[in-house]
Amino acid sequence: MDARTRIFVEDRLVTSTGFRGTVPLAEAERANIPLADLQRLENSRILRYEKRLGTTHLELSHDLLTSIVRKSRDAREAVAQRQAEHLREEELRAQLRRTRQHSLVAVSAALLLFAGILFYLFGWVVPYHSYSRDFTKRWGVIYPTGPLSRFAVAHRSWTLQLTRKGWFNPVQSVEVLDANQKLTPNHPMKTYLADWDKVEHQEKPSQYEFVNDSNNKVVYEVARDRFNRKVWTFVHVPVERQDAKKIDKRFLCGCRGIPKTTGENPR
Numbered sequence: 001m002d003a004r005t006r007i008f009v010e011d012r013l014v015t016s017t018g019f020r021g022t023v024p025l026a027e028a029e030r031a032n033i034p035l036a037d038l039q040r041l042e043n044s045r046i047l048r049y050e051k052r053l054g055t056t057h058l059e060l061s062h063d064l065l066t067s068i069v070r071k072s073r074d075a076r077e078a079v080a081q082r083q084a085e086h087l088r089e090e091e092l093r094a095q096l097r098r099t100r101q102h103s104l105v106a107v108s109a110a111l112l113l114f115a116g117i118l119f120y121l122f123g124w125v126v127p128y129h130s131y132s133r134d135f136t137k138r139w140g141v142i143y144p145t146g147p148l149s150r151f152a153v154a155h156r157s158w159t160l161q162l163t164r165k166g167w168f169n170p171v172q173s174v175e176v177l178d179a180n181q182k183l184t185p186n187h188p189m190k191t192y193l194a195d196w197d198k199v200e201h202q203e204k205p206s207q208y209e210f211v212n213d214s215n216n217k218v219v220y221e222v223a224r225d226r227f228n229r230k231v232w233t234f235v236h237v238p239v240e241r242q243d244a245k246k247i248d249k250r251f252l253c254g255c256r257g258i259p260k261t262t263g264e265n266p267r
Contacts, residue, residue, distance in 0.1 A: 005033050047059070048060075126165070129161055159177050173210065183206040203225040209224070232254055235250065235251045
């Protein structure tokens with residue numbers, strides 16, 4: 001029997017209160033109920049046709065059948081309700097999965113962005129300090145040698161503190177610190193000028209600043225004492241020769257900016 005026939009009989013021929021109902025046969029035809037099914041139900045004495053005011057009506061053949069049809073309808077509706085609830089649960093679970101996936105993607109993107117920002121800040125922006133025993137120069141660029149930990153500073157008479165913007169930028173300044181992490185002129189580092197043991201009224205530099213151009217090449221160096229007084233400036237000037245090769249000329253200036261020569265008192 002067609003499922004439409006069962007639904008039609010249970011919903012139209014029994015009222016919501018459980019009594020028999022009558023429906024014109026024309027309504028069954030409009031609902032596309034197979035007439036063969038209705039005929040079989042009539043032959044089984046479940047349905048009967050009845051003429052009323054010239055119109056053929058359908059109804060259950062006896063009141064005793066209403067309880068049976070009603071139970072069948074209730075069972076069908078219960079199954080349909082369970083199926084609808086199951087579909088709603090599945091839809092909610094699918095929606096929850098999509099929400100979790102979207103949240104995971106959003107959180108991952110936020111973490112990647114945050115990590116990228118941190119990497120950029122610590123790589124190129126935030127000042128970074130390191131410590132070493134000494135340093136070397138290559139084309140004016142500072143490279144630390146003999147790296148030290150921060151805790152080793154307290155056990156040494158002098159230590160170099162190198163500062164740069166981030167991990168990857170060149171060194172911008174060098175400070176000579178004592179065991180108390182204060183600037184000190186008591187160090188064996190050499191200078192471009194005369195032997196400081198023979199120079200009067202001039203304290204040895206304990207701070208060195210390096211200024212770079214857009215290509216990270218050193219343009220000039222400035223040396224200062226622990227009182228932040230300028231001691232000397234070393235200027236790098238690129239000069240193009242006739243053979244189209246560039247060379248780096250360097251000029252040494254004293255504390256007042258007047259050019260000096262190596263070994264001359266910088267005052």
